[in-house]
Amino acid sequence: MDYEEVEGAREYVARLEHGRDWRGQIEDFADDEGIDAAFFYGLGAVQDATLQFYDQESQEYEDIEFDEPLEVVPAVGNISWLYDERFAHTHVALSRPDGTTVAGHLDTATTFAGELYVREFDTTLEREHDEVTDLDLWGL
Amino acid sequence: MDYEEVEGAREYVARLEHGRDWRGQIEDFADDEGIDAAFFYGLGAVQDATLQFYDQESQEYEDIEFDEPLEVVPAVGNISWLYDERFAHTHVALSRPDGTTVAGHLDTATTFAGELYVREFDTTLEREHDEVTDLDLWGL
Amino acid sequence: MDYEEVEGAREYVARLEHGRDWRGQIEDFADDEGIDAAFFYGLGAVQDATLQFYDQESQEYEDIEFDEPLEVVPAVGNISWLYDERFAHTHVALSRPDGTTVAGHLDTATTFAGELYVREFDTTLEREHDEVTDLDLWGL
Numbered sequence: 001m002d003y004e005e006v007e008g009a010r011e012y013v014a015r016l017e018h019g020r021d022w023r024g025q026i027e028d029f030a031d032d033e034g035i036d037a038a039f040f041y042g043l044g045a046v047q048d049a050t051l052q053f054y055d056q057e058s059q060e061y062e063d064i065e066f067d068e069p070l071e072v073v074p075a076v077g078n079i080s081w082l083y084d085e086r087f088a089h090t091h092v093a094l095s096r097p098d099g100t101t102v103a104g105h106l107d108t109a110t111t112f113a114g115e116l117y118v119r120e121f122d123t124t125l126e127r128e129h130d131e132v133t134d135l136d137l138w139g140l
Numbered sequence: 141m142d143y144e145e146v147e148g149a150r151e152y153v154a155r156l157e158h159g160r161d162w163r164g165q166i167e168d169f170a171d172d173e174g175i176d177a178a179f180f181y182g183l184g185a186v187q188d189a190t191l192q193f194y195d196q197e198s199q200e201y202e203d204i205e206f207d208e209p210l211e212v213v214p215a216v217g218n219i220s221w222l223y224d225e226r227f228a229h230t231h232v233a234l235s236r237p238d239g240t241t242v243a244g245h246l247d248t249a250t251t252f253a254g255e256l257y258v259r260e261f262d263t264t265l266e267r268e269h270d271e272v273t274d275l276d277l278w279g280l
Numbered sequence: 281m282d283y284e285e286v287e288g289a290r291e292y293v294a295r296l297e298h299g300r301d302w303r304g305q306i307e308d309f310a311d312d313e314g315i316d317a318a319f320f321y322g323l324g325a326v327q328d329a330t331l332q333f334y335d336q337e338s339q340e341y342e343d344i345e346f347d348e349p350l351e352v353v354p355a356v357g358n359i360s361w362l363y364d365e366r367f368a369h370t371h372v373a374l375s376r377p378d379g380t381t382v383a384g385h386l387d388t389a390t391t392f393a394g395e396l397y398v399r400e401f402d403t404t405l406e407r408e409h410d411e412v413t414d415l416d417l418w419g420l
Contacts (some may be wrong), residue, residue, distance in 0.1 A: 102379030238383030
């Protein structure tokens with residue numbers, strides 16, 4: 001395991017805005033506050049969601065679309081630099097009225113309501129291309 | 141996104157008590173320690189669970205009951221004031237012997253075993269009625 | 281609820297190593313850094329996984345094997361002493377190309393990619409046998 005000891009910096013409690021994209025507003029927040037490294041987790045509900053599954057063979061993301069209200073149980077992710085933009089890498093599990101669950105890498109989702117805890121670290125995390133997985137991973 | 145920068149305060153590692161309600165004992169703990177704002181996450185198992193799904197159209201919670209042993213994978217939530225009581229807003233994903241999963245907003249569940257990390261913040265979070273969603277959300 | 285107030289100690293951001301066991305490399309990390317109490321959460325993907333379900337009646341773990349690529353949404357767990365070894369108690373929810381989800385107690389899984397936040401506490405957590413559940417739980 002590659003790792004870096006980090007110093008905790010600012011901490012935030014947030015309420016996601018109704019009707020806006022879940023991941024996009026986390027990235028806007030990171031830009032506004034100048035957050036270059038953070039982890040976050042939270043809970044809530046969305047009006048729809050597009051998840052993605054990374055095919056480990058073809059090394060392509062494939063979209064999975066859900067056009068229905070879903071609970072967010074939970075959202076977990078982190079903020080780091082992906083080339084020239086801040087990126088909120090986010091995974092979510094989502095549940096339906098009968099409790100059945102879908103999950104994956106979050107692309108977009110229209111927020112119904114959401115609550116988040118964000119912990120910033122006093123460093124800069126940057127993603128770079130990884131040859132083995134064809135993903136953009138931290139160069140720790 | 142509405143947010144508040146918070147200062148970290150006390151931190152706790154907890155073992156949930158066998159046979160007691162999962163959420164109720166977190167709220168009792170918050171009362172005993174005087175915790176007015178916190179986030180938590182953890183894992184464990186329950187003997188049964190009543191989840192809830194918030195119908196975004198009718199704006200009512202609907203119960204989903206599971207009378208069976210289930211793993212808790214994970215529980216995430218937060219502690220804040222809901223009118224005159226501390227409330228542990230909790231979402232859980234729960235799994236069966238074959239790994240199939242149900243998830244949602246946790247109402248009640250009889251704890252089999254549970255392990256929790258709680259991070260308190262040096263503020264008071266209070267919920268108030270939100271007209272758009274008809275939920276009680278933080279006034280950040 | 282039994283609990284202990286803890287002091288936060290070191291914090292780490294980690295990238296799990298491709299091709300190695302998910303849980304094993306967290307335990308090796310804990311050994312290398314001398315971590316005696318921590319909580320962690322993260323996200324990623326695995327090439328296969330063996331989950332376990334603890335049968336609350338027979339009090340035995342039963343294996344559930346998945347020989348397929350899966351997203352990790354999320355992993356949550358903690359590090360403590362289990363008799364004479366550090367143990368990373370880990371629960372994961374795992375998702376397939378269509379978003380369907382399985383979850384449970386993680387035994388082994390071959391990492392495809394993974395990102396983790398680890399928070400150490402300035403204490404030592406030790407597990408001991410619990411007669412009621414036949415599990416090894418913290419003696420807080």
